[in-house]
Amino acid sequence: MDVSNPSKFSIEFFPPRTQAGEAKLDTVHAELCKLNPDFFSVTYGAGGSTKAGTAQIVLRYHAAGSVCAPHLSFGGADEEEIRQLLQSYIDAGIRRLVALRGDMPSGVGASVQHHYANELVEFIRRETGDHFHIDVACYPEIHPESKSYASDVDFFKRKVDAGANSAITQYFYNPDAYFRFADYCGDAGITIPIVPGIMPIGNYANLARFSANCGAEIPRWLDKRLQGFGDDVESLRSFGIDVVSELCEDLLAGGAPGLHFYSMNLSQSVSQIWTNLDLGKRNQNELP
Ligand code: FAD
Numbered sequence: 001m002d003v004s005n006p007s008k009f010s011i012e013f014f015p016p017r018t019q020a021g022e023a024k025l026d027t028v029h030a031e032l033c034k035l036n037p038d039f040f041s042v043t044y045g046a047g048g049s050t051k052a053g054t055a056q057i058v059l060r061y062h063a064a065g066s067v068c069a070p071h072l073s074f075g076g077a078d079e080e081e082i083r084q085l086l087q088s089y090i091d092a093g094i095r096r097l098v099a100l101r102g103d104m105p106s107g108v109g110a111s112v113q114h115h116y117a118n119e120l121v122e123f124i125r126r127e128t129g130d131h132f133h134i135d136v137a138c139y140p141e142i143h144p145e146s147k148s149y150a151s152d153v154d155f156f157k158r159k160v161d162a163g164a165n166s167a168i169t170q171y172f173y174n175p176d177a178y179f180r181f182a183d184y185c186g187d188a189g190i191t192i193p194i195v196p197g198i199m200p201i202g203n204y205a206n207l208a209r210f211s212a213n214c215g216a217e218i219p220r221w222l223d224k225r226l227q228g229f230g231d232d233v234e235s236l237r238s239f240g241i242d243v244v245s246e247l248c249e250d251l252l253a254g255g256a257p258g259l260h261f262y263s264m265n266l267s268q269s270v271s272q273i274w275t276n277l278d279l280g281k282r283n284q285n286e287l288p
Pocket of ligand 1: 116
C-alpha cells in the first residue's frame with residue numbers, strides 16, 4: 001500500500017464483546033469484502049473494555065488479506081503500553097491508524113489523564129516516523145466539548161501539524177455542514193483530505209440517542225420522517241438507504257475525497273448504499 005495515497009472508501013467496525021458477536025462480524029466482514037473497500041477500521045474502547053478486541057480483530061482480518069486500520073487512544077495507558085501496541089502493529093505489517101483522544105465511559109473520565117489526539121499523533125510520529133498513515137477525527141458540526149467553531153478547527157489543525165495524513169468526520173446529514181467546514185478548514189491552512197463519515201439509518205431510537213451524545217444533528221424534517229415509521233423497521237431502513245445514498249451522491253459531486261461508513265457491524269445498508277453509488281467503479285475510474 002502506498003501510505004501517502006489517502007484511501008477513498010472505507011468501512012468501520014467495532015470489536016464485538018461476545019463470541020456470537022464475533023462470529024456475526026466474521027459474516028459481515030466477508031460480505032463487505034465483496035465491495036473491495038480501501039480499508040476497514042476497527043474502533044478502540046479507550047476505557048479498556050474492548051482494547052484487546054481491537055488488535056485481535058485487526059490482526060485477524062489483516063492476516064486474512066484485508067487492509068485494516070486500528071483506532072487508537074491513550075485512554076489511561078502509559079507510553080510503554082502504546083509503544084508496545086504500535087510495535088505489534090508494525091510487526092504485523094499494519095500501515096494505517098486512526099488516532100483519537102477517545103471517550104471514556106462515564107465515571108472513568110475523571111480518574112485518568114486525558115491525552116488529546118494531537119499528543120497521540122506527535123507520540124506516534126516520534127516513535128514510528130512515517131511508518132503509519134494517520135487518520136484523525138474532525139467535526140463538521142463541531143465537537144460537543146468545543147468552546148467555539150474556530151477553536152475546534154484550531155485543535156483539528158494541531159493534529160494535522162503533528163503529522164496526520166487525512167481526517168474522517170463525525171457523521172452528519174446536512175451536506176452544507178461538511179462543505180462549509182471543509183472550506184473553513186482550507187482557509188485555516190488545513191490541506192489534508194477530509195473524508196465524510198457516513199452513518200446508515202437503521203434504528204431510530206439508537207440513532208437519536210447516539211446523535212444527542214456525539215453532537216451530530218438529525219435535521220428536523222428527517223427526524224420527523226423517521227419517527228413516523230414507528231415499528232416498521234424495514235420501511236425505515238429502506239427510506240434511510242435512499243436518504244443516505246443521496247447524501248453521499250451530493251458529497252461526492254461536491255468534491256468529497258471519499259466516504260467512510262460507520263457499519264455498526266451490519267452489512268445490509270452499507271452494501272446497498274455502496275451499490276446505489278456504484279462505488280466500486282468510481283473507486284477505479286473517477287476520483288483522482
Ligand atoms: P481531540 O481532537 O483531542 O479533541 C477533543 C476535544 O478537545 C475537542 O472539543 C477539541 O476541540 C478539544 N481539544 C483538542 N485538543 C485540545 C487541546 N490541546 N487543549 C484543549 N482542548 C483541546 N471514540 C472512541 O472511544 N473509540 C474510537 O475508536 C473512536 N473512533 C472515532 C472515529 C471517528 C472517525 C470519529 C469522528 C470519532 C471517533 N470516536 C471514537 C469518538 C471520539 O473519540 C470522540 O469524539 C472524542 O470525544 C474526541 O476525540 P478526538 O480524537 O476528536 O479528540
